[in-house]
Amino acid sequence: MTSALDLLKRRIAASGPVTVAEFMRIALAEQGTGYYATRDPLGGAGDFITAPEISQMFGELLGLWCVDSWERAGAPDPFLLVELGPGRGTLMADALRAAKVRRPFLSAMRLHLVEISRPLRALQEQRLGAFHPLWHDDLTTLPDGPALIVGNEFLDALPIHQFQMTERGWRERGVDLVNDTLAWTLLPPGPQLALLQAAHKRAKPDEIAEVCPAALSIASTVGARMAEEGIAALFIDYGPADSAVGESLQAVKAHRFCDPLAEIGAADLTGHVDFAAVANAAREAGARTHGALAQATFLETLGIRTRAALLSAKASEADRSAIAQAMTRLIDPRQMGSLFKALAISHPDLQELAGFP
Ligand code: SAH
Numbered sequence: 001m002t003s004a005l006d007l008l009k010r011r012i013a014a015s016g017p018v019t020v021a022e023f024m025r026i027a028l029a030e031q032g033t034g035y036y037a038t039r040d041p042l043g044g045a046g047d048f049i050t051a052p053e054i055s056q057m058f059g060e061l062l063g064l065w066c067v068d069s070w071e072r073a074g075a076p077d078p079f080l081l082v083e084l085g086p087g088r089g090t091l092m093a094d095a096l097r098a099a100k101v102r103r104p105f106l107s108a109m110r111l112h113l114v115e116i117s118r119p120l121r122a123l124q125e126q127r128l129g130a131f132h133p134l135w136h137d138d139l140t141t142l143p144d145g146p147a148l149i150v151g152n153e154f155l156d157a158l159p160i161h162q163f164q165m166t167e168r169g170w171r172e173r174g175v176d177l178v179n180d181t182l183a184w185t186l187l188p189p190g191p192q193l194a195l196l197q198a199a200h201k202r203a204k205p206d207e208i209a210e211v212c213p214a215a216l217s218i219a220s221t222v223g224a225r226m227a228e229e230g231i232a233a234l235f236i237d238y239g240p241a242d243s244a245v246g247e248s249l250q251a252v253k254a255h256r257f258c259d260p261l262a263e264i265g266a267a268d269l270t271g272h273v274d275f276a277a278v279a280n281a282a283r284e285a286g287a288r289t290h291g292a293l294a295q296a297t298f299l300e301t302l303g304i305r306t307r308a309a310l311l312s313a314k315a316s317e318a319d320r321s322a323i324a325q326a327m328t329r330l331i332d333p334r335q336m337g338s339l340f341k342a343l344a345i346s347h348p349d350l351q352e353l354a355g356f357p
Contacts, residue, residue: 020174028157078108156237172193210247212273226347
């Protein structure tokens with residue numbers, strides 16, 4: 001069977017070095033061989049763990065955020081409830097359980113899941129089959145209509161282009177094959193340099209800037225959709241609040257960082273999300289944006305402390321300490337509290353949304 005590494009090597013041998021973005025796409029998303037396409041990467045026994053896998057409180061609070069946003073938008077019936085990159089379906093299962101507080105929300109919602117991974121689609125079917133979800137490879141096949149869209153650790157998996165400053169200006173970084181081994185290279189200057197935004201123009205030699213056209217295009221699609229048909233989208237991911245020069249591409253396998261060129265198709269690859277650029281793309285498409293703000297602020301404003309206290313009141317002592325630990329992990333600034341950000345994109349008339357003080 002062809003592996004992602006074979007595929008990448010053949011591509012480079014046939015047509016020369018590839019961009020970092022194409023390298024990421026082949027390593028992660030290529031059907032049949034890519035990292036996401038072939039496995040369930042999540043959880044303690046997997047490669048990395050995400051907020052909904054840490055605690056049910058995360059999905060529950062997001063579910064209540066969805067119900068609240070839907071009501072602020074006049075409770076449209078029907079509406080689309082969309083999750084981008086739902087992983088094991090844990091977030092949505094917790095969200096829909098919490099949403100039982102408003103039965104009309106559940107009867108009005110039509111569940112749509114955007115997911116490239118066949119193994120993860122199978123897990124999502126197990127968790128969410130009772131809600132009759134429809135799956136999509138990307139956002140282009142979603143039906144029209146008002147929508148609530150959520151994506152946790154989705155944007156960070158999208159391919160990034162990297163540019164490196166040299167004595168003669170910016171050059172795009174790529175991956176080449178040297179003596180049958182993968183190696184970083186600089187690609188010849190070309191029109192792709194236009195991807196770099198003005199904000200990135202000043203840098204010192206060797207500094208690296210990143211651009212994620214896939215994330216910007218999704219932000220623009222979601223922004224236009226919100227402006228025309230309404231309700232709101234929520235993206236939670238990690239990255240700085242302001243666009244910054246710097247390299248963020250990282251590979252993670254079995255909860256440890258590894259060399260991005262060493263485990264092609266067998267390690268997760270991510271980049272930091274440029275929230276300022278994502279928000280800007282959504283506003284340019286006509287939507288209103290809220291945040292990005294620290295995950296800790298978002299979850300605390302939504303009442304994670306109250307939720308933890310309620311769960312603890314009914315729990316055993318061991319469970320109480322697990323609940324406290326999980327909450328700390330989600331909101332402590334040294335853990336996920338401050339590097340992770342929440343950004344909402346809404347119809348321009350929705351001036352306030354829960355969680356965004
Ligand atoms: N949201 C989940 C999973 C995060 S991992 C959680 O928080 O636990 C990233 C998810 O996005 C996986 O489900 C992965 O298969 C999916 N994914 C990655 N790239 C994608 C793409 N280009 N299109 C659609 N889904 C993608």
